[in-house]
Amino acid sequence: MEYSNIIVETRGRVGLITLNRPKAMNALNDQLIDEVGYALDGFEKDENIGAIVITGSEKAFAAGADIGAMANYSHMDAYKGDYITRNWERLRTCRKPIIAAVAGFALGGGCELAMMCDMIFAADTAKFGQPEIKLGVLPGAGGTQRLPRAIGKAKAMDMCLTARMMDATEAERAGLVARIIPADRLVDEAIEAATVIAGFSLPVIMMIKESVNRAYESSLSEGLLFERRTFHSAFGLEDQKEGMAAFVEKRKPVFKHR
Ligand code: CAA
Numbered sequence: 001m002e003y004s005n006i007i008v009e010t011r012g013r014v015g016l017i018t019l020n021r022p023k024a025m026n027a028l029n030d031q032l033i034d035e036v037g038y039a040l041d042g043f044e045k046d047e048n049i050g051a052i053v054i055t056g057s058e059k060a061f062a063a064g065a066d067i068g069a070m071a072n073y074s075h076m077d078a079y080k081g082d083y084i085t086r087n088w089e090r091l092r093t094c095r096k097p098i099i100a101a102v103a104g105f106a107l108g109g110g111c112e113l114a115m116m117c118d119m120i121f122a123a124d125t126a127k128f129g130q131p132e133i134k135l136g137v138l139p140g141a142g143g144t145q146r147l148p149r150a151i152g153k154a155k156a157m158d159m160c161l162t163a164r165m166m167d168a169t170e171a172e173r174a175g176l177v178a179r180i181i182p183a184d185r186l187v188d189e190a191i192e193a194a195t196v197i198a199g200f201s202l203p204v205i206m207m208i209k210e211s212v213n214r215a216y217e218s219s220l221s222e223g224l225l226f227e228r229r230t231f232h233s234a235f236g237l238e239d240q241k242e243g244m245a246a247f248v249e250k251r252k253p254v255f256k257h258r
Helices: 030-045 075-080 085-093 109-116 131-135 143-151 153-162 168-174 183-198 202-214 220-234 238-248
Strands: 006-011 014-019 051-055 060-062 098-102 105-107 119-123 127-129 179-181
Touching: 006 030, 014 030, 014 183, 030 051, 030 085, 051 183, 060 098, 060 109, 085 109, 098 109, 098 183, 105 109, 109 127, 109 143, 119 168, 119 183, 131 153, 143 153, 143 168, 168 179, 179 183, 202 220, 202 238
Parallel strands: 014 051, 051 098, 060 105, 098 119, 105 127, 119 179
Antiparallel strands: 006 014
């Protein structure tokens, strides 16, 4: 695929996707999301990739869904075309971990895209918001669902109903963001963290991602059962034998299934 809205690169064992519509603050149109999905397919199939970073520009991770593109949609256009959900779901189904490295604005669909990733690293310049109410709509890519799970009902209501933005400090305090990083170090630190992850056993990375995500989809007892069964299955992995033998022998493990 020819990419015209994103840049796709690799850094060692890390796949890097840079959203690249600078004139529109990385507004997310259908084509851009299709391209992200295609890039994720490639990274998912590539045995040399163990983790993925998605970033934007210094000014904007993404300022939301493309307002110009959807302004004249009818209900039928949105419903029949399964607008937003259709191609965005690919982010949710990716089995390799994704870090969103957010600088500048992450608004509306931009904030939602970041929340679909497994963790968010924020530059000190980051601003998160769900301003859809100002456009006469509501968040449509998970804002009303993932935000309360991440930061609780009170702050999620505040953001969705007043459209106010949250800066990086507040977002980290509230639990939306894993780390705050000086803007000029953001992508490097995200790649460093992704490189650490990608050095571990890939099946174990996937098991952890599945298990943590299960916490959002099930009761505590179901989640604990899922975790325990998955933990038991880890003893079938060569990498478990290697990891534990390496500890006992006081050496670095060499994981086979990366
Ligand atoms: N869609 C389309 N174009 C957008 C855009 C968007 N979401 N956000 C910014 N742009 C465009 C602007 O139209 C402008 O283009 P022109 O130069 O051609 O006029 C360019 O990007 C630069 O934007 P501004 O001049 O507005 O820059 P600013 O620095 O003054 O403001 C901003 C930046 C605060 C991000 C402002 O652009 C803004 O409020 N954008 C819209 C944010 C928004 O409402 N997002 C939610 C979209 S709906 C959604 O996402 C639904 C969902 O749940 C999936």
